[in-house]
Structures are given as C-alpha cells and as structure tokens.
Amino acid sequence: MTAKPVHFKRVTLIGIGLIGSSFAHVLRRDQLADHIAINARSQQSLDTATKLGLADSTTLDPAEAVKGSDLVVICTPLGAYETVIQTIAPHLEAGCIVTDVGSVKEMVIETLSPHIPDGVHLVPGHPIAGTEHSGPEAGFPELFQDRWCILTPTPGTNANAVEHIAALWQTAGMKIEIMEAKHHDHVLAITSHLPHLIAYTIVGTATDLADDLKQEVVKYSASGFRDFTRIAASDPIMWRDIFLNNREAVLDILGRFSEDLTALRRAIRHGEGETLSETFTRTRDVRRKIIDAKQDK
Ligand code: NAP
Numbered sequence: 001m002t003a004k005p006v007h008f009k010r011v012t013l014i015g016i017g018l019i020g021s022s023f024a025h026v027l028r029r030d031q032l033a034d035h036i037a038i039n040a041r042s043q044q045s046l047d048t049a050t051k052l053g054l055a056d057s058t059t060l061d062p063a064e065a066v067k068g069s070d071l072v073v074i075c076t077p078l079g080a081y082e083t084v085i086q087t088i089a090p091h092l093e094a095g096c097i098v099t100d101v102g103s104v105k106e107m108v109i110e111t112l113s114p115h116i117p118d119g120v121h122l123v124p125g126h127p128i129a130g131t132e133h134s135g136p137e138a139g140f141p142e143l144f145q146d147r148w149c150i151l152t153p154t155p156g157t158n159a160n161a162v163e164h165i166a167a168l169w170q171t172a173g174m175k176i177e178i179m180e181a182k183h184h185d186h187v188l189a190i191t192s193h194l195p196h197l198i199a200y201t202i203v204g205t206a207t208d209l210a211d212d213l214k215q216e217v218v219k220y221s222a223s224g225f226r227d228f229t230r231i232a233a234s235d236p237i238m239w240r241d242i243f244l245n246n247r248e249a250v251l252d253i254l255g256r257f258s259e260d261l262t263a264l265r266r267a268i269r270h271g272e273g274e275t276l277s278e279t280f281t282r283t284r285d286v287r288r289k290i291i292d293a294k295q296d297k
Contacts, residue, residue: 008070008071010033010036011033011035011073012037012038012069013038016040016075017134017135018134021137022144023073023127023172024036024054025054026171026172028141030171033071039059039064040060046060062084062088065088069092071099074098078241079237082111085112086115094119095119097123098120098122102124102126103238104185109124121161122154123157124152126149127172129174132233147175151166151177152178190253193253194257195231197250199228199229203225
C-alpha cells in the first residue's frame with residue numbers, strides 16, 4: 001500500500017535515542033516537517049542531534065519544545081511518561097496529535113489519556129523495530145523498513161489523527177496494524193518481552209559462574225550464547241520499565257513458559273527423545289514461517 005502524503009509544520013520529539021533519532025532521520029529524508037524540535041534529558045544528546053543535522057531547534061524544557069507543534073512524538077523510556085505528559089499537557093495546542101513509540105500500550109493509555117486536553121488527539125503507537133544500541137548516534141532511517149507498526153487507538157480516538165499517524169509510519173516503510181492495547185501487550189509479552197527476560201537470565205547465570213568457567217564462556221562462546229548476549233545488551237532502563245509496566249501479561253506468559261520448560265526437563269531426565277525431537281521440529285517450522293513473512297533472513 002502506498003502511503004498518503006503527510007506533512008507537519010512543527011514536530012517535537014521528546015527523547016532522541018535509537019527510536020527518536022531514527023524517526024528524525026525519516027522526517028529529514030522525506031521532508032515530512034517544516035521544523036523538528038528536539039527535547040532530551042541531557043544537553044549532550046541535544047548537541048549530538050544538532051551535529052547529526054536532525055534538529056531545527058533543541059531545548060531541555062519539554063514545555064518549550066511542544067509549543068506550536070502539530071505533532072508530538074514521545075520517544076522516552078516508559079518510566080518518564082508521567083512527568084513528560086504532566087509538563088507538556090498545558091502547552092499542547094488544539095489540533096495537535098500526540099503519539100508515542102513505547103513498547104507497552106495499556107499503561108501508555110492509562111498514563112497519557114487523563115492529561116490530554118480537549119481538541120488534542122492521542123494516537124498510541126509501537127514501531128516494532130529496534131537494535132540493542134541506544135542513544136542519538138544509534139539511529140538510522142532504514143530501521144523501520146518492512147517492519148510492523150502497531151497503533152492502539154481507543155474507541156474515542158479521532159479517526160483522522162489515526163490516519164495521519166498510520167500514513168507517517170507507512171512513509172517510514174512500515175506496515176500498519178490496528179490493535180486493542182491489551183491484546184498488543186499480550187502479543188509482545190511472548191514475542192519480545194519473554195525472549196529478553198530469558199536472554200537476561202542466561203547471560204546473568206553465565207556471569208555468576210565461577211571465574212575459570214566464566215572465562216571459558218566468553219572464549220568458546222558458540223552462536224547460541226552469543227545471540228543471547230546481543231539481546232541481553234539492550235538498554236537496562238528501557239527493559240526495566242517494560243517489565244514494570246507489562247507485569248500481568250509477562251507473568252502470565254512466564255507461567256506457561258515455566259510449565260513447558262519443566263516438561264522438557266522431564267523429557268531429558270527420562271530420556272524421551274521423541275518428545276524432544278517433536279518439540280524441536282515444531283519450533284523449526286516457526287522459524288521458516290518468520291523467514292517466509294520476510295521478518296528475518
Ligand atoms: P534510548 O536510545 O535509551 O533513548 C531514550 C531517550 O529518551 C534519550 O534521548 C533520553 O535522553 C530521553 N529521555 C529519558 N528520560 C527523559 C525525560 N524524562 N525527558 C526527556 N527525555 C528523556 O531509548 P530507545 O531505544 O529510543 O527507546 C525509546 C522508547 O522506544 C522506549 O519507550 C521503548 O520502549 C520504545 N521502543 C524501543 C525499541 C528498541 O528496540 N530500542 C523498539 C521499539 C520501541 P538523554 O539521551 O538525554 O538521556
């Protein structure tokens with residue numbers, strides 16, 4: 001599907017890390033905004049954004065940043081949302097669209113909605129694209145290409161605003177799915193949050209091994225462990241906030257996972273080779289389907 005043309009007068013990005021800077025690159029590349037205003041926590045990140053040519057203006061004050069904006073994109077870790085929205089809400093102008101990129105969606109709606117002024121439209125979103133790197137220099141415009149972006153509007157959300165945000169992410173190369181926030185959080189718990197938790201656990205276990213064994217883990221690191229270390233190198237604050245804010249869905253999926261792990265453990269203990277090979281054959285099919293869907297190579 002070709003994206004509808006979309007253009008904004010002043011876009012404010014709150015947070016200019018991996019996702020915010022990748023998005024800013026797209027805004028620049030496709031000339032989607034007359035003015036890009038950037039706010040972050042540190043002057044250093046703002047200076048980097050300026051050096052990369054991503055900002056028309058920068059400020060450490062989020063309230064100042066959003067003034068006169070017709071689009072505000074919150075690109076901070078989830079734990080900053082409450083403070084951010086409290087600070088910017090009185091300065092949002094009628095007609096402005098507020099969207100975000102956070103990895104959990106029910107909590108975002110609960111946190112942001114009560115502060116959104118009349119005439120301002122909230123369109124929660126989650127571009128499912130990322131790397132283990134953080135910060136403004138980690139961003140690149142192709143990050144979003146051929147990935148899914150999930151939007152989770154509520155029944156009262158302005159349909160025109162949803163269309164604008166959908167068109168924006170399509171211009172970035174993304175495919176759009178509209179989903180209920182609770183469902184999003186369940187799907188992501190299994191596809192993203194649990195795998196990260198497992199990676200953090202495995203790498204943590206290896207780190208706690210006796211010193212001599214630890215050195216060998218690094219030296220002989222086979223691709224299995226190496227892949228986990230890449231995932232477990234993801235930003236600790238971002239992932240702390242995801243687990244704190246998607247608690248119920250993650251605990252639910254974790255319960256299912258523990259049961260399946262126990263079943264495999266039993267199969268290994270009792271030498272049930274057929275159970276093991278059946279499980280591993282089923283999982284191989286999943287890999288094939290992901291490649292067929294062009295979500296990996
Ligand atoms: P990141 O690289 O760590 O960048 C976070 C940015 O937020 C930094 O610019 C930081 O400023 C800024 N920030 C933090 N607290 C702030 C505050 N109180 N006010 C203003 N700015 C603040 O993070 P990211 O990977 O881009 O992730 C951002 C969001 O995208 C998260 O909500 C995450 O769930 C979501 N997401 C991430 C991925 C991924 O793979 N990384 C994928 C999809 C969605 P300083 O640089 O000055 O500290």
